[in-house]
Amino acid sequence: MEAINEVHVSEPGLVVVDVAAADDETAFAFHAALAARWATTSVERTTRDAGQPGVRLRCYLDLRQPLNPPGPRNGPW
Numbered sequence: 001m002e003a004i005n006e007v008h009v010s011e012p013g014l015v016v017v018d019v020a021a022a023d024d025e026t027a028f029a030f031h032a033a034l035a036a037r038w039a040t041t042s043v044e045r046t047t048r049d050a051g052q053p054g055v056r057l058r059c060y061l062d063l064r065q066p067l068n069p070p071g072p073r074n075g076p077w
């Protein structure tokens with residue numbers, strides 16, 4: 001994978017996430033779980049490292065936005 005660019009972690013709350021998974025489906029499912037809670041970059045493909053098992057995926061995440069718990073709310077607010 002490419003080196004992490006300084007701009008991607010230039011402020012508190014910005015995160016670079018590198019995922020190693022057995023297959024594309026698992027890597028994309030993990031990304032979807034992240035994207036359901038925080039602002040993330042979109043991802044269209046995974047990469048494979050020659051001679052290494054599985055796939056890799058990189059996305060960028062912004063934790064500065066408020067968390068939105070998944071599922072229905074339990075109150076009238």
